[in-house]
Amino acid sequence: MPALNFSAEEILPELLKFFDTEGKEGKNQTIRILKEEIPDTPEDTYYEDAMGADFHKKPRLKVGDEVTLYWKQRTSPKDSWFCRRCGALKYSGKLMYGMVVIEKTKPECDCGVRYDFPQKLGKVKITEVFEIDMDNHNIKSTSGWRGEKINILARMDGFKNASFMFRWFDKQYDLSTPKRFAVYRWEWIK
Numbered sequence: 001m002p003a004l005n006f007s008a009e010e011i012l013p014e015l016l017k018f019f020d021t022e023g024k025e026g027k028n029q030t031i032r033i034l035k036e037e038i039p040d041t042p043e044d045t046y047y048e049d050a051m052g053a054d055f056h057k058k059p060r061l062k063v064g065d066e067v068t069l070y071w072k073q074r075t076s077p078k079d080s081w082f083c084r085r086c087g088a089l090k091y092s093g094k095l096m097y098g099m100v101v102i103e104k105t106k107p108e109c110d111c112g113v114r115y116d117f118p119q120k121l122g123k124v125k126i127t128e129v130f131e132i133d134m135d136n137h138n139i140k141s142t143s144g145w146r147g148e149k150i151n152i153l154a155r156m157d158g159f160k161n162a163s164f165m166f167r168w169f170d171k172q173y174d175l176s177t178p179k180r181f182a183v184y185r186w187e188w189i190k
């Protein structure tokens with residue numbers, strides 16, 4: 001089953017809200033970079049689309065795909081548990097007879113937060129996939145994007161508003177030149 005991995009503290013509260021309410025509230029979308037891709041040979045059939053951007057990888061997920069959501073899957077041991085406030089690794093262990101058997105202890109989080117959440121957050125089904133071009137203050141796509149629509153996109157992604165979203169993506173991907181992204185939206189399965 002395909003996976004989506006998350007590690008940005010900025011979106012953690014909304015991701016946990018989604019987890020806690022079993023999909024009734026919270027983050028239900030992610031925006032993923034589509035890396036530039038140089039065709040193997042000039043004769044390759046590559047596309048140049050309506051937005052003028054070309055040579056990008058296609059979105060790797062499609063509508064109907066079932067996907068597992070993880071927190072920091074790539075950078076922490078299997079079955080890790082994390083601090084709710086800051087998302088830091090607390091320990092790696094597994095639940096047996098309702099008790100957590102700790103396999104590898106880590107120093108307690110500085111936050112002093114008691115409640116943890118597991119690496120595996122749940123399963124979702126992809127309900128919508130589309131592509132956007134984003135620079136550090138605007139979004140272009142085949143349909144028009146302005147003002148409140150961009151704020152809604154940002155909030156569905158777990159950011160407070162569009163400025164927080166632009167700032168985060170600019171820091172990650174340098175949006176002084178626009179980059180292509182795939183937007184995936186989903187609904188909770190379990």
Ligand SMILES: [Zn+2]
Nearest residue numbers: 083086109111
């Ligand atoms: Zn913490």
